[in-house]
Amino acid sequence: MVAISHDTVRALEWVDDTLRLLDQRLLPGQEVYVDCNDASSVATAIADMVVRGAPAIGIAAAYGAAFAARDAWRNHAESWQKQMMQGLEELRCSRPTAVNLAWALQRMHKLAMTLPAAADPWPQMLAEAHAVHEEDVAANRRMGRSGAALIHSGSGVLTHCNTGSLATGGLGTALGVIRTAWADGRISRVFADETRPWLQGSRLTAWELAADGIPVDLLVDGAGAALMRSGAVDWVIVGADRIAANGDVANKIGTYSAALCARQHGVRFMVVAPTSTIDMQLADGEQIPIESRGAEEVLAAGGQRVAPVAEGVGAWNPVFDVTPAELVDVIVTEVGVVHGPDAESMARLFE
Numbered sequence: 001m002v003a004i005s006h007d008t009v010r011a012l013e014w015v016d017d018t019l020r021l022l023d024q025r026l027l028p029g030q031e032v033y034v035d036c037n038d039a040s041s042v043a044t045a046i047a048d049m050v051v052r053g054a055p056a057i058g059i060a061a062a063y064g065a066a067f068a069a070r071d072a073w074r075n076h077a078e079s080w081q082k083q084m085m086q087g088l089e090e091l092r093c094s095r096p097t098a099v100n101l102a103w104a105l106q107r108m109h110k111l112a113m114t115l116p117a118a119a120d121p122w123p124q125m126l127a128e129a130h131a132v133h134e135e136d137v138a139a140n141r142r143m144g145r146s147g148a149a150l151i152h153s154g155s156g157v158l159t160h161c162n163t164g165s166l167a168t169g170g171l172g173t174a175l176g177v178i179r180t181a182w183a184d185g186r187i188s189r190v191f192a193d194e195t196r197p198w199l200q201g202s203r204l205t206a207w208e209l210a211a212d213g214i215p216v217d218l219l220v221d222g223a224g225a226a227l228m229r230s231g232a233v234d235w236v237i238v239g240a241d242r243i244a245a246n247g248d249v250a251n252k253i254g255t256y257s258a259a260l261c262a263r264q265h266g267v268r269f270m271v272v273a274p275t276s277t278i279d280m281q282l283a284d285g286e287q288i289p290i291e292s293r294g295a296e297e298v299l300a301a302g303g304q305r306v307a308p309v310a311e312g313v314g315a316w317n318p319v320f321d322v323t324p325a326e327l328v329d330v331i332v333t334e335v336g337v338v339h340g341p342d343a344e345s346m347a348r349l350f351e
C-alpha cells in the first residue's frame, strides 16, 4: 500500500482562533489565504466560492456558527442564543444546494440551545466545529477504502468537478476513492473533465492529483461520451451536493450528462458522499434547490471574456443538476455502501 499523501493542500485551517481559507478562485496560479473571524466573513467566503465543495462548505459553516455564538455572547450576553440567529441565517443563505451547509448549522444550533444561557458558549461551540471537521477527515478515509474495494485492478476512471482535499476536510470524497484505489494499484488511468464554467476539474482536481504524483488526463466536458464509448473508462466517480431520500443526486452541472453516457456505454457510476450530504427530508430530487450563478461565469474564463462572444449575449448558468437514482450504480458513504439506491436501501443507511 503506497502512502497516500494529500497533506499538500487544505481547503480550510484553524489558526489562532481564525478560520484560514485557501482562496480557490485563484488556484492553481496563486495560493492566497482569506482569514475569517466572524460569521459574516465566512458567509461571504462561501457565497463567493473562496471555499467550495459540499463538505468543506459544511465545515466552514460550523466554524461560522461558532463565531456567531461567540459574538452574540460578547455583544448581547443576556440573549446570545437569540442574537446568534442572525449570523446563522446569513450563513444559511450563502449557497442553496449543498445540504451539508444546513446540516452543519442545524447541528451547531442544536448544541447552542442546550448550553447554559448564562455562560460563554465559545469553548463548546468551537469544540463542536472541530468535531465536524475531524469527523469529515475520518469519513473521507472510510469512504476511500469502501469505494476503492469496488474497483477492479486495471480500471480506467473518469471524475467530474473537484471532490478532493479542496472540497472536504481531508482526502476527498470521489477523489479520496481515486487516491486510495490508485495507491492500491487498482487504477490504470485517471481522466478528469475540465468542468466548465468554473473549471474545478482543470484548475483544482488536476492540481491536487499532480501534487500527489498521480497522472491525470484532462478532457473538455463534451468529450466524456466519446471517451466512454472508447472503452477506456470502467467507472465514472463523482461527489454530491445533496442526495434525496430516494437516491436522486444533485451534483455539479454535467453530472447528469455523464450518468446518461455511462449507462449507454456500460460504464459503472459511483457517487461518493458522507451522510451529511443526504437529505432524508426530501422524497426525491425534484425539490432540490439548484443554484444559478451569474452569466459572467459562462461568458468569461478565468475572468477573461471568452472570445468571440458578442456583446449582448446572455447565458443560462445552473451550476448543479440532478441525476436520477436509476442511473446510479452505487452510493458510497462513511457508514455503508448502497447498491442500486432507492428509498428503501437509502433508509437502511440510518438504521
Ligand SMILES: CSC[C@H]1O[C@H](OP(=O)(O)O)[C@H](O)[C@@H]1O
Residues within 6 Å of the ligand: 052, 053, 054, 055, 160, 161, 162, 163, 164, 167, 168, 172, 173, 174, 200, 238, 239, 240, 241, 251, 252, 253, 319
Ligand atoms: C466533495 S463534493 C464537492 C461538490 O461540490 C462541487 O460544487 P462547487 O464546486 O460548486 O461547490 C461539486 O458539485 C462537487 O461534486
